[in-house]
Every structure is written in C-alpha cells, then in structure tokens.
Amino acid sequence: MLQPQKSREQSTVNTCLVSGRGSGAPSALERHRQAEHYDGRSDAVDFDEAWNILRSSLHEIHSKNASQLSFEELYRHAYKLVLKKKGELLYQKVKDFEEDWLAQTVQPQVLASISPTILCLETEAATIAATVNEKRADGEKLLRSLKGAWEDHNLCMNMITDVLMYMERVYCKDFRKPSIFTASMGQFRDCVLRSPIQSDHDRRTTIGKLVTAVILYQIHMDREGDIIDKALLKSCVYMLEGLFESEEEDESTRLYLTSFEEDFLLASRAFYSTEGSRLLLDADAGTFCRHARKRADEERDRCRSTLSPLTLPKIKAVIEEELIRRHLGDVIALENSGVRYMLDNDLVDELEMIYDLSARVDSDKVELRKAVQGRIKQLGTDVNHAASNVGMSGVVKQALPKPEITNAETGETEPQVKALDKPVNQQTAAAIQWVDDVLRLKQKYDLVLLQAFQGDQILQTAITRSFSDFINELDRSSEYLSLFFDDHMRKGIKGKTENEVDVLIEQGILLLGYIQDKDMFERYYKKHLSKRLLMKRSISMDAERQMISKMKLAVGNAFTTRIEKMFLDMNTSADLTSSYKQYVNSLGDPDPRRVELDVSVLTSTVWPVETLMTSTKEGESRSACIFPAGIERVKHGFQKFYLGKHSGRQLTWQAKLGTAEVRGFFPECKGQKKTRDLTVSTHGMLILLLFNDMGKDDTITCEEIQARTNIPMNDLFRNLQSLSVAPKTRILRKTPMSKDVKLSDRFSFNESYYNPAQKIKVLLVTSGNQVEGLEERSETERKNDDERQGVIDAALVRIMKQRKELAHQKLIAEVIGQLNTRFSPDIPMVKKRIESLIEREYLERLEKEPASYRYLA
Incomplete structure (x- = not known):
C-alpha cells in the first residue's frame, strides 16, 4: 500500500521543485498541510540518516538534477527533524552546506572568468595593454559568469526553501532567525562577491569590487558612444539590489547603495568635471547646452533602464553640479556664442536651452538674469546716446518754413519740401526714432521671454527693470514719448486700421508705464495736445479719446483729469461758437465784409497756456497785440456776448494761438486769377493788414511793424521769415534779402507774387511740436x-x-x-x-x- 502512494508523490513533486521561491502549485501546499498531520512522535528520528538524505538532495538541486526527487519525502524528513527539536542543527547544517557549495563550486567558476585585462580596471594599473573591445569582451565574460551563478543560486534556494518550509515557519520564526533564503543570500555575498582576488600587482581586491569596476567601465564606454550589453548590466545591478550588508535587510544597506552607487557617483563626477572643462574650451555655448541636455537625458534613461531609479536624483545632482553649475557662468559669458550673441542673433532655441540649464541649477537664474539685463541696458544706452547726439545745443537753430500748398482743383494738401535735414527736425525725428527703437527692443525681448524663457516671472521682472532703468536714464524720455504720440496723432495713424491704431497706442502706453516722472510726461503731453487741438492738426478725435481712455486705465484717473478737461473745453467752445454765430445773425448785420470768428475758450488752470506763449525774461510783461479796428469790433462783440452768459469771468485773448484766413490781391502776378486764399497765423494776419494802407512802393521796417502791432519780437521774426524768406510764400519783399530778420530790414508788399495753387497755407518755423532747446x-x-x-x-x-x-x-x-x-x-x-x-x-x-x-x- 505504501509503494503506490510513493509513486504518486514522486509524480506530483517534480513540477513544484522548479517553480521558484514561494511559487509552488496549490497541490503542493495541500501536501504541506497533509504532512503536518503526520504524527511522528512515535517514530525515532536518526538525524544523520535524515540529513544525509537532505544533503544529497541539496546537492542534486544545485547540480540541476532535481527532477527525480520526491518533494514530499524531503519535506517529511525536514519536518521530523524540526518536530524532534533538531531545527537548530538542521538550520546550521544547511548553511554550512551552502557555504561549502559557494566556496568550492561557485566561487572558482566566477574566478575562472576573470582575465588580466580587466584586473587593471579596479587596480587602476595600466601595465596590461588591451583594446577597448578586449576589455569589453572580458568584462562581459565576468558579468555573464556572475549573472549565471546568481540566477542559479536564486533558483536553487527557492526550491530548497520550499523543502524547508516547516523549519522556516516554526524554528526560524520562534527563534528569530533569518530565513534560510536570506541567510544564503548573505553567504553568496560573503563567499562570492567578497571573495578576494590575488592580482599581479600584489594587491588584494574582491570579485565584488571588480564587478563594480567592470560595470563602471561599461557605463564609461556607453557614455563615449560604444555599444554595450545593457541587459547584462541590468541583471548584475538587480543582483546588487537584492543583496544587503546584513541579514536585517534594511533598505539603506542594499549592496547597490553601499558598494556600487557611491563609486558610480564618484566616477560620474570625475567624468563630467573633465568633460565640462573640455567642452568649455572646444565648443560654443549652443553646443555646450545641447550636450549638457543630452547627457542629462542619457543618465535619466540609464537609471530607468540599466541602473536603479533610486540613483536618478543623485546622478542628476552630479550633472547639474559638475557639468552645468560649475561652467554655466562661463558658458553664458562666451564672447562669440554666449547669451549676448544669442540675443543679438535671435537664437531662440539656444536661449531656451540655456534657460533650461539655468533653471535646473539656480531657481533665481542669477547669471542668466545678469546677462540679459546687461545686454538690454547696453542696447538701451546706445539708443539713448543715438537720440541725444543729434545736434542738441543751447540755442536751437531754426529751419526755414516749408509751405503746404492746397491744390485748387483737388483740395488736397501737398507738402513741398522735406526739412528733416534741418537741426530742429533732426532732433524731433531722433526723438520719435528713439521711441520706435525702444519699442522694437521691447517687442524683441517680449518674444524672447515668451518663446525662450517660458514667461519666467523672475526674468520678466529683470527685463522690466532693465527697460525702466535705461528709459529713465534719458532725462528727455517723457518729452520724446509725447512727441511720438503727437507725430502719430498728426500723421502717423493715417491709413491705419482700427486694430493697428489700437496696437500702436498700447505700445506707447506700455512705455509710459516705465517712465518714473509721469508728471513731466503729462506736462509735455498737454503742451503737444493743445497745439493739435487748437490748430486742428489731429487726424482722428476718436483716436485721441482712445488714447486718453487707455492712459486712464494704465496710470489712473488723476493723471488724465486735466487732459479730459481740455477736450471738454473744445466741445464747449464749438457750441459757444455756434451760439455766437446765431446771435450775430439775429442782429441782422448786413456788412458783407464782416469778419467771421471761431473761438476756443480755454480754462486757464487746465491748458498749458504759458508754454505756448513766447517765452520772456523774468519780470518782462506781455502786452496785448494791437488789432485793426474791424477786428477789435468783432472781439468786443464776442466778449460782450460771452460775459453776458458768464458774468464775473475774465477773457484774455491769445493771438499767438490763433489762425486767420485772408484773401490777397496780387495785381501784377502772371495768370488770369489775381487773388489767393492765404491761411496764416493771427500775427501774420496783423502784419499783412498793415500793407492795405500803404502804397505800391511804400516800405516799412521790422521795428515799425513791431511798434504798430505789438507782436512779441521772436514771434515777429518768425512770421516775417515765413512771409518774405521762404521760397514758396514770399508774399512780402525783404530788403536786404537774407535768411535772418533784423529790426532795420525793410518790407513791402509783393504785388507780383504767384503760386499755381489757389489756397496756400503759410507755416511758421515752430508751428509744429518739436524738441525743446536747453533753455526751454x-x-x-x-x-x-x-x-x-x-x-x-x-x-x-x-x-x-x-x-x-x-x-x-x-x-x-x-x-x-x-x-x-x-x-x-x-x-x-x-x-x-x-x-x-x-x-x-x-x-x-x-x-x-x-x-x-x-x-x-
């Protein structure tokens, strides 16, 4: 009855002995339970006999001859020994067996795979000449030998653990002994990896150290671009991860961490330190950045596929320290390829890489921030110097006026001659160009910030501060920005779409945000705006109002309050002029020569009237101009009308701010039409009206004109220049003929003046907004x-x-x-x-x- 049962046991055990640790089939576990019900206390146990059977079986297992063994029989022998209190002796016997097997069988096999060519890897000796391929092949031979020994040992110990399961559950647990599997792993560590090797250099090393050296060399080869067996390295790393320094198996004592990783990090530190120094000498900044990112990606992949993910943050720190942080400042400062070169040549991809490297090692991006700020300030300083060096002097040399002629047929204004080559116009053009240059610079660095620096707030703050610094270093930045707005509101936005105008305004408002002395900008803007409004130079009132709305959003209501009141005055003045014309018509005045009046009533506390009037020395009074009787009658009539509506107010007439349309008769001019419609300043009107009472050959001096009109001297000179010197508007003859006007110069009416256009606009030298001189x-x-x-x-x-x-x-x-x-x-x-x-x-x-x-x- 026993034989058939034994046969059944043998036939069922064969499949579970090769299953691996803890992976026996459920039928095997059932047999474990059945065996435990066996009451062996009545049987005498011969330890030596039982052990001999077990030892023979262990040998067969290690020799890969386990197919004929009976698991249940072996389990029963071990069970009986433990049940008879022989567990400690059995435990020790198994350990001794495993130690002998490892020392006498496994260790010699591994040692036999070691060749002299790889011994120098650990000893750092160079006496043995060997090619890279030889070292790789010999290293792989050792690693394969060790891999096979380790996998065999694991497989056998899993099977032996199944046989000794009862001992583990009872004896090891009760006496707090490491499992036989754990103990045997420690034996593999001590008998194989820590087995000494006698080298040719009388230095003793161990298999484990040599394995570490071989793996490091293989990794070095991989870094240099050679082909290695990564799967083989992963198997050996897996072995090191599965072994511990002691039988407690604390996670921090894995051999991978204690015996390999530290050496790996040291070797990597030396490698990347050397490579970084070499790259800095041989490569440009872009190549350095690409290589550093490539190395970081390689180490990440290596940790994931070949080494342990536990090493990733550590090797990352090594690369960041040795390859990036140590050389980043030098890379950024490279003369012909560094950040300055990248910025100047719009190398966005390279800038993105150097930003990525900076962000890895420095959360504040100190070096990159300094480089970007330095370049912006240098470029900004260059822009400032270019604008400041355009003919700025204490006395601004005035250009001769260039008239605008209105075609009689089309009604279009035709500019005759450009005056940008004159000093005043050069300065104004340079002011506008300054704003354009700053805006282009800002757009460029906004793009760099967005595309290369990922909108980084630290760098955004640095860029903003840099722009603010160099913009405010130029003491005329407020004036230049106001002139920029003035130029576009007078002519620059002509032909632009609503969206283009909106973008232009927003760009200008952006620069306004950088200006610290916004009160100075307000002063200039009011001055320039007043001329646009009073002289009707603005292309679009909608654009003007849009500008004010955006200013209000950007810098607050207090900034735009007085500017908004200027627009209110203009609207009120339009209504007032209309009411006055209705009032005059209601009087029934039949005089066909009556002067028509358009009036702008300006609030003195809002408008920059003083800046628009001729400057005088301290204490010098400004007397009112002397108007002809007909003009005085019109003035008096309007003043009476206005004060009737607003009692208690005082009106002060500002002749300099007005214009007049007069019709001139030139009897000796060629052509059929002898009359021309002239648009002149109010002062120009007063000068021309003097010649109505003079004969054909009569002349009058400049000094006499001043006495009869009381026009301020500077304004008088400019108006006489426009009326007698400018080639296209020589309505008066000047004697002697010269560019400058003197008090003794004599003037007469030019009855032979001819211009093909019917309507002629006579411009003054300073009729437009221009850069102030030093005194102004x-x-x-x-x-x-x-x-x-x-x-x-x-x-x-x-x-x-x-x-x-x-x-x-x-x-x-x-x-x-x-x-x-x-x-x-x-x-x-x-x-x-x-x-x-x-x-x-x-x-x-x-x-x-x-x-x-x-x-x-």
Whole structure:
C-alpha cells in the first residue's frame, strides 16, 4: 500500500521543485498541510540518516538534477527533524552546506572568468595593454559568469526553501532567525562577491569590487558612444539590489547603495568635471547646452533602464553640479556664442536651452538674469546716446518754413519740401526714432521671454527693470514719448486700421508705464495736445479719446483729469461758437465784409497756456497785440456776448494761438486769377493788414511793424521769415534779402507774387511740436519742480492730518510711497517742504527721539 502512494508523490513533486521561491502549485501546499498531520512522535528520528538524505538532495538541486526527487519525502524528513527539536542543527547544517557549495563550486567558476585585462580596471594599473573591445569582451565574460551563478543560486534556494518550509515557519520564526533564503543570500555575498582576488600587482581586491569596476567601465564606454550589453548590466545591478550588508535587510544597506552607487557617483563626477572643462574650451555655448541636455537625458534613461531609479536624483545632482553649475557662468559669458550673441542673433532655441540649464541649477537664474539685463541696458544706452547726439545745443537753430500748398482743383494738401535735414527736425525725428527703437527692443525681448524663457516671472521682472532703468536714464524720455504720440496723432495713424491704431497706442502706453516722472510726461503731453487741438492738426478725435481712455486705465484717473478737461473745453467752445454765430445773425448785420470768428475758450488752470506763449525774461510783461479796428469790433462783440452768459469771468485773448484766413490781391502776378486764399497765423494776419494802407512802393521796417502791432519780437521774426524768406510764400519783399530778420530790414508788399495753387497755407518755423532747446527745457523743469512742491505739500498735510504725529523717516517713506506712481520725489525736496510747512505752522517739530513731527490743526 505504501509503494503506490510513493509513486504518486514522486509524480506530483517534480513540477513544484522548479517553480521558484514561494511559487509552488496549490497541490503542493495541500501536501504541506497533509504532512503536518503526520504524527511522528512515535517514530525515532536518526538525524544523520535524515540529513544525509537532505544533503544529497541539496546537492542534486544545485547540480540541476532535481527532477527525480520526491518533494514530499524531503519535506517529511525536514519536518521530523524540526518536530524532534533538531531545527537548530538542521538550520546550521544547511548553511554550512551552502557555504561549502559557494566556496568550492561557485566561487572558482566566477574566478575562472576573470582575465588580466580587466584586473587593471579596479587596480587602476595600466601595465596590461588591451583594446577597448578586449576589455569589453572580458568584462562581459565576468558579468555573464556572475549573472549565471546568481540566477542559479536564486533558483536553487527557492526550491530548497520550499523543502524547508516547516523549519522556516516554526524554528526560524520562534527563534528569530533569518530565513534560510536570506541567510544564503548573505553567504553568496560573503563567499562570492567578497571573495578576494590575488592580482599581479600584489594587491588584494574582491570579485565584488571588480564587478563594480567592470560595470563602471561599461557605463564609461556607453557614455563615449560604444555599444554595450545593457541587459547584462541590468541583471548584475538587480543582483546588487537584492543583496544587503546584513541579514536585517534594511533598505539603506542594499549592496547597490553601499558598494556600487557611491563609486558610480564618484566616477560620474570625475567624468563630467573633465568633460565640462573640455567642452568649455572646444565648443560654443549652443553646443555646450545641447550636450549638457543630452547627457542629462542619457543618465535619466540609464537609471530607468540599466541602473536603479533610486540613483536618478543623485546622478542628476552630479550633472547639474559638475557639468552645468560649475561652467554655466562661463558658458553664458562666451564672447562669440554666449547669451549676448544669442540675443543679438535671435537664437531662440539656444536661449531656451540655456534657460533650461539655468533653471535646473539656480531657481533665481542669477547669471542668466545678469546677462540679459546687461545686454538690454547696453542696447538701451546706445539708443539713448543715438537720440541725444543729434545736434542738441543751447540755442536751437531754426529751419526755414516749408509751405503746404492746397491744390485748387483737388483740395488736397501737398507738402513741398522735406526739412528733416534741418537741426530742429533732426532732433524731433531722433526723438520719435528713439521711441520706435525702444519699442522694437521691447517687442524683441517680449518674444524672447515668451518663446525662450517660458514667461519666467523672475526674468520678466529683470527685463522690466532693465527697460525702466535705461528709459529713465534719458532725462528727455517723457518729452520724446509725447512727441511720438503727437507725430502719430498728426500723421502717423493715417491709413491705419482700427486694430493697428489700437496696437500702436498700447505700445506707447506700455512705455509710459516705465517712465518714473509721469508728471513731466503729462506736462509735455498737454503742451503737444493743445497745439493739435487748437490748430486742428489731429487726424482722428476718436483716436485721441482712445488714447486718453487707455492712459486712464494704465496710470489712473488723476493723471488724465486735466487732459479730459481740455477736450471738454473744445466741445464747449464749438457750441459757444455756434451760439455766437446765431446771435450775430439775429442782429441782422448786413456788412458783407464782416469778419467771421471761431473761438476756443480755454480754462486757464487746465491748458498749458504759458508754454505756448513766447517765452520772456523774468519780470518782462506781455502786452496785448494791437488789432485793426474791424477786428477789435468783432472781439468786443464776442466778449460782450460771452460775459453776458458768464458774468464775473475774465477773457484774455491769445493771438499767438490763433489762425486767420485772408484773401490777397496780387495785381501784377502772371495768370488770369489775381487773388489767393492765404491761411496764416493771427500775427501774420496783423502784419499783412498793415500793407492795405500803404502804397505800391511804400516800405516799412521790422521795428515799425513791431511798434504798430505789438507782436512779441521772436514771434515777429518768425512770421516775417515765413512771409518774405521762404521760397514758396514770399508774399512780402525783404530788403536786404537774407535768411535772418533784423529790426532795420525793410518790407513791402509783393504785388507780383504767384503760386499755381489757389489756397496756400503759410507755416511758421515752430508751428509744429518739436524738441525743446536747453533753455526751454530748463524752464519746463523749473515749472514742474514748482508744481511738485505743491503736490508734496498736499501729501505731507494729508498724511499728518491723518496720523497726527509721525517720525521723520516714516513720514518721508509714506510721502514717497504715495507719490511714486506720479513721480519719484527727491528726498532733499521733501525735507525742504517739511521745513516750509513748519515755518507756515502746519507742522511742529517734537523734541524727542527719533525726530518726529506733530500736525497743527
């Protein structure tokens, strides 16, 4: 009855002995349970006999002859020994067997695969000459031998563990012993990997160290572009990951971490340090960046496919330190390929790579930020110098006026001659060009920020600060930006679509955001806007209003309040002019020679009237011009009409700001038509009307004209230049004929003046908005400083009224904080305003530390 059962046992065990650790079929587990029900206490157990059977079976398993073994029989022998309290002896016997097997069988096989060509890899000796291919082949031979030994040992120990399962469950658990599998892994470590090798150089090393050296050499070959067996390396790495320094099997004591990874990181550090220095000498910045990114990707892939993912952050840190961080500053600064070269040549891809490398090693991108800022400031300084070096002098040399002639048939204005070669026009063109250059520079770096720097906020802040710095280094930036707007509002937006105009305005408003002294810009913008409005030079009032709306959004309501009132005055004046014409018509005046009047009534506190009038020395009075009786009658009639509606107000006539349309009769001109319609300034009208009462050959001096009209001298000179010197508008004859006008020069009416056009517009030299001369600039700055004093006073009073008492430093800080959106207050000026308020008894100084002030109600 026993024999058939034994046959059945033998026939069923064969399949589970090759299944691997813990992978026996369910039928085998059932037999485990059946065997445990066996009561062997009544049977005497001969340990030696049982052990001999087990030892023989272990030998067969290691010799790969396990197919004829009976699992249940072997399990029962081990079970009986453990049941009879022989578990400790059995445990030790198995360990001894495994140690002998590893030392006498496995170790010699592995040692036999070691050749002299690879011993030098660990010993760093170079006495044995060998090619790369020889070292690779011999290294792979060792790794394959070790791989086979390790896999065989794993397979056999899985099968042996199944046989000794009861011992593991009872003896090992009760006595807190490592499992026989764990113990045997430690034996493989000690008997194989830590087995010493006697080299030719009388130095003792171990198989494990040599394996590490071989793997490192294989990785080095891979880095150099040679072909290696990555699957073989992965198997050996898997072995190192499965072995521990001790039987406790703590994760931090894996041999991969303790015996391999540290050497791998050291070798990698040396490799990349050397490679980085070599690349810096041999390659350009773009090549360096591409190679660094390629290396980072290679190490990532190597950790995922060949080594352990645990190594990825560590090797990443090595690359970032040795290959990137150590050389990044030098790469960025490379003269003919670094960041400056990339920026100048729009190498967006290279810039994106160098940004990526910078972001890896420096969250603040210090080196890249410095390079970008430095280049922007240098380019900005060049733009500033180009604009400043265009003929700027204390006395601005005026250009002769170039008339605009209106074709009688088409009604279109025809510009005759360009005057950009004249000093004033050169300066104005340079101012507009400055804004264009800054905008192009801004667009370029906006694109770089978006495409190369991924919209990085740190770099965006750096770029913004750089633009702000160089823009504010130019003391005329406010004036230039206002002239840019003025040029486009007068002619630049002609023919542009609504979207193009919108983009243009937004670009200009963007630059306005960089300007610190926005109060100075407001002063210039009001000055230039006033001429556009009064002289009807603006192409589109819708564009003007759109500009104001965008300014309001960008810098606040307070900035645009007075500008908006200028538009309100113009609208009110149009209604007032219409009402006045209706009023005159209602009087029934039949005079066909009555002068028609269009009036613009300007609020003196809103409009920059002083900047539009002829500048005079301090204390010099400005007398009103002397108008002919007919003009005076019209003036008086309107003044009566206006004051009847607005009693208590005062009107001051500003002749310089007006224009007049007069009809001239030239009896000796060639052609059938003897009359021409002339558009001149109000001062020009006063000059021409003087000649109505003079004979054909009568002359009058400049000094006499001034006495009879009371036109300010500078304005008189400019008007006489326009009427007698400009080639196309010589309505008067000048004696002697010269470009300059002197008080003694004599003038007469040119009865033979001819121009093919019917309507002629006589332009003054300064009829357009232009760059201020040094004297004008100084006067503008003085007035702006005067206005700032009032603004600072108001801020001081407002703060102290709320705080009652405040320390000096805190008061200064709060004033600057409140006003820096409008201008950057000068600290000495703030201190002077505090002293002024103390003198005027708005504040008092407190006798305590730190220095403080009290508000006096």
